[in-house]
Amino acid sequence: MNRVGIVGAGITECRSRWVEATYWKLFQMAVRAALEDAKMTAAELDAVVYGIYNDMFEHMAIPESALTGWISMGLKPGVRVTNGGATGFYAMRAAYMEVASGLSDIVLCVGGEKATDCFDPQSGTPTPAVVGVIAQSWDPFYEYPLGATASDSYMGKCMAYNDAYPGDIGDGLVRAQMIEMLCRQGNRNPFGQRRKETVTAEQVLASRWIIAPFLRLLEACMYTEGAGALIFANEQKTLEICQRTGRQPIWVKGVGAANEPYAVGRGSDNLMELPRIKSDHLAAYRAYEMAGVQPSDIQIVEVHDAFVAQLMITMGELGFVLMGKTRALIDDGVMADIQKLGDEGRPEPGQVLINPSGGLIFGGHFVGGSNMFSTWSAIREMRRRQVPLSLVHGTGAINAAYGGAMILELGEEVRA
Amino acid sequence: MSQNQTVIPQEFNLPAGVRPVTGLDGIPCLELATQMTTLYWQTYGEQSRFFQALIEGRLIGAKCPQCQMVLVPPMTWNCPDCGFTDMEEVVLPHHGLLAATAPITIFPPAGQHGNAPYARGYVDVAVDVAKASFLPARLITTTGLPRPGIFVKGVKLKLVFKDEREGRITDIFWVPWDEIPEGLRDIEPLLASQLQFEDPKPPVIKRPFEEVFTAVRDLAVKAVRSPRAVENLKAVGTRRIGVWVGGGEFTLSIQNGCLEVKRVSDPGVDFVIQADDPNVFLKWANGGSLSDPAAEGSLWLPNTEAFGILPALDRVPRSVRRDEGEGKLSPES
Numbered sequence: 001m002n003r004v005g006i007v008g009a010g011i012t013e014c015r016s017r018w019v020e021a022t023y024w025k026l027f028q029m030a031v032r033a034a035l036e037d038a039k040m041t042a043a044e045l046d047a048v049v050y051g052i053y054n055d056m057f058e059h060m061a062i063p064e065s066a067l068t069g070w071i072s073m074g075l076k077p078g079v080r081v082t083n084g085g086a087t088g089f090y091a092m093r094a095a096y097m098e099v100a101s102g103l104s105d106i107v108l109c110v111g112g113e114k115a116t117d118c119f120d121p122q123s124g125t126p127t128p129a130v131v132g133v134i135a136q137s138w139d140p141f142y143e144y145p146l147g148a149t150a151s152d153s154y155m156g157k158c159m160a161y162n163d164a165y166p167g168d169i170g171d172g173l174v175r176a177q178m179i180e181m182l183c184r185q186g187n188r189n190p191f192g193q194r195r196k197e198t199v200t201a202e203q204v205l206a207s208r209w210i211i212a213p214f215l216r217l218l219e220a221c222m223y224t225e226g227a228g229a230l231i232f233a234n235e236q237k238t239l240e241i242c243q244r245t246g247r248q249p250i251w252v253k254g255v256g257a258a259n260e261p262y263a264v265g266r267g268s269d270n271l272m273e274l275p276r277i278k279s280d281h282l283a284a285y286r287a288y289e290m291a292g293v294q295p296s297d298i299q300i301v302e303v304h305d306a307f308v309a310q311l312m313i314t315m316g317e318l319g320f321v322l323m324g325k326t327r328a329l330i331d332d333g334v335m336a337d338i339q340k341l342g343d344e345g346r347p348e349p350g351q352v353l354i355n356p357s358g359g360l361i362f363g364g365h366f367v368g369g370s371n372m373f374s375t376w377s378a379i380r381e382m383r384r385r386q387v388p389l390s391l392v393h394g395t396g397a398i399n400a401a402y403g404g405a406m407i408l409e410l411g412e413e414v415r416a
Numbered sequence: 417m418s419q420n421q422t423v424i425p426q427e428f429n430l431p432a433g434v435r436p437v438t439g440l441d442g443i444p445c446l447e448l449a450t451q452m453t454t455l456y457w458q459t460y461g462e463q464s465r466f467f468q469a470l471i472e473g474r475l476i477g478a479k480c481p482q483c484q485m486v487l488v489p490p491m492t493w494n495c496p497d498c499g500f501t502d503m504e505e506v507v508l509p510h511h512g513l514l515a516a517t518a519p520i521t522i523f524p525p526a527g528q529h530g531n532a533p534y535a536r537g538y539v540d541v542a543v544d545v546a547k548a549s550f551l552p553a554r555l556i557t558t559t560g561l562p563r564p565g566i567f568v569k570g571v572k573l574k575l576v577f578k579d580e581r582e583g584r585i586t587d588i589f590w591v592p593w594d595e596i597p598e599g600l601r602d603i604e605p606l607l608a609s610q611l612q613f614e615d616p617k618p619p620v621i622k623r624p625f626e627e628v629f630t631a632v633r634d635l636a637v638k639a640v641r642s643p644r645a646v647e648n649l650k651a652v653g654t655r656r657i658g659v660w661v662g663g664g665e666f667t668l669s670i671q672n673g674c675l676e677v678k679r680v681s682d683p684g685v686d687f688v689i690q691a692d693d694p695n696v697f698l699k700w701a702n703g704g705s706l707s708d709p710a711a712e713g714s715l716w717l718p719n720t721e722a723f724g725i726l727p728a729l730d731r732v733p734r735s736v737r738r739d740e741g742e743g744k745l746s747p748e749s
Contacts, residue, residue, distance in 0.1 A: 267547030
């Protein structure tokens with residue numbers, strides 16, 4: 001496989017709703033920002049990969065078809081990826097593969113969502129309709145008619161984890177402290193949806209239950225409208241563009257993915273095992289193997305945090321803390337404090353900067369492009385803190401079935 | 417097929433039109449009322465056998481003759497572990513173990529309005545074989561609404577069939593084995609009408625309540641003077657709610673936006689709610705919530721109607737506090 005770099009990254013502001021822009025405009029804004037970041041024009045792009053989670057949110061079947069011309073990709077190849085919450089990661093994987101294979105030299109990867117135009121007339125608000133559309137991720141025979149939702153499926157995983165590893169994610173104060181830290185990080189993200197909000201641990205503990213005992217309102221990710229774009233390039237083009245921009249290259253050092261099966265059970269690889277998020281574990285360790293690194297080598301992560309309890313389990317599955325002892329993130333200070341690091345500080349040995357963007361809880365969660373948003377942040381933080389490695393993680397589908405991880409490396413400055 | 421129900425409820429709709437809307441940028445824009453609805457006659461195909469068996473009061477699975485894996489429900493009849501070999505029908509027992517502690521949904525998606533709170537979990541039915549899938553299941557208790565502590569990992573469950581079945585997963589549900597009277601445990605199929613779900617027996621309470629009563633009565637006195645609280649209470653309509661807490665009882669009467677607290681227990685109440693810990697109502701009266709203890713399991717409710725009025729009651733102490741803070745309480749009469 002050929003070496004692949006990421007030469008440009010751009011995102012829109014994250015908003016709960018953009019009445020000023022359709023998804024056409026949001027995708028165009030992100031592409032424009034990524035091209036400006038790379039100091040290049042759309043004419044230099046060979047192909048595009050779109051990440052769009054579902055047709056119902058965009059209110060158009062084949063929603064990417066309308067984008068082709070408006071993002072200046074007319075008469076070039078384009079493919080859409082849709083993989084639940086992990087859509088963004090899988091779109092990035094497809095773009096990476098297209099360049100690594102040598103089929104294309106430079107590939108645009110753009111994802112986003114217009115999630116909250118949906119409206120529920122019975123409550124007079126969008127939320128039950130948004131939850132309802134996502135609930136259609138379940139099959140029509142068994143799970144959907146029982147009223148399965150996205151949040152209760154992730155909570156089902158958390159409850160099964162708690163059955164297997166009691167005394168870990170159940171401490172509301174630990175989760176609330178993580179929220180407080182994530183909030184401070186989100187405050188530093190100029191594009192973050194909740195950048196002006198202050199949430200304290202006390203407020204988290206006072207917020208209402210969504211699903212007791214692992215999910216209060218202030219522990220949940222958001223619905224976001226926005227878009228994010230990345231530009232993947234082969235080694236030669238990466239070096240050329242970095243010479244042009246005067247910045248250190250970002251290399252894709254490892255990519256791993258795994259999807260767990262739909263039906264829950266025991267004893268077979270074709271049945272999902274409940275207490276684990278095995279997809280996260282397998283994806284990350286496949287990426288580590290490809291990159292030749294260990295979790296202890298990585299000090300910046302952008303993890304797909306649908307809910308804080310799931311973030312804790314995922315950090316265990318990724319190998320940064322022990323399964324069953326993930327509260328070490330707070331108890332042992334594994335989670336680096338942005339207040340101490342400031343804008344340019346490196347985490348202490350043994351510490352990890354987790355979701356400096358504010359994550360999906362404070363930064364934003366435009367499903368088809370959330371992992372591009374995470375990648376944009378990981379690149380920004382590696383450069384400003386001069387940290388050599390980072391990990392970007394994506395998860396999605398019911399019961400957190402889909403998992404993906406990408407390891408990024410900060411390269412040496414390119415001299416003319 | 418139902419003669420008078422439609423797939424989409426009649427009231428689930430929007431008036432057609434375009435309207436102005438302004439967002440964060442303050443720029444006047446427009447939005448269009450529209451829809452992306454698809455109706456289906458959904459193929460059951462190879463899944464049909466499972467649902468036909470449910471109609472007959474039987475629970476079946478698919479068993480692989482090579483690796484002995486049992487799939488329930490039989491989402492496939494060709495073993496994915498053995499080169500898609502044909503699987504055989506196996507009749508399964510009407511009891512099983514909960515595979516993991518079940519989440520309780522209190523904020524349902526569109527389409528599940530009025531059903532919350534509900535519990536959904538995975539039941540391990542084919543416990544004797546090494547490889548088996550779990551059945552996605554609606555979990556119901558005869559002791560009132562589902563609450564934490566009932567549907568925990570490993571609890572033994574009994575399969576119950578609705579009396580009227582048409583071939584849906586909701587034709588069946590699961591009830592804790594301990595709640596099934598001994599004489600009914602071996603009946604297959606056990607019908608819902610053979611169990612007692614109405615008038616669930618409340619748990620025993622044992623703590624004093626004087627402080628709670630005073631706090632709730634003080635709240636009610638202020639609520640009458642608070643315009644916001646009156647609006648909140650108007651949404652509840654006319655209700656008389658019995659409250660049993662800490663060794664005593666009182667009645668909340670709500671009418672025309674007016675909340676009245678009576679020390680006596682009223683035999684004509686619409687329903688009774690209760691909490692062993694008097695702090696549940698003390699916290700509410702001091703600006704807390706009743707929805708939270710309901711979600712946590714410390715406030716016992718008899719039915720979804722009781723659950724449905726909690727959001728309005730939650731707002732009352734906050735409204736009183738806001739109106740008091742803004743000097744909007746009307747003078748004491």
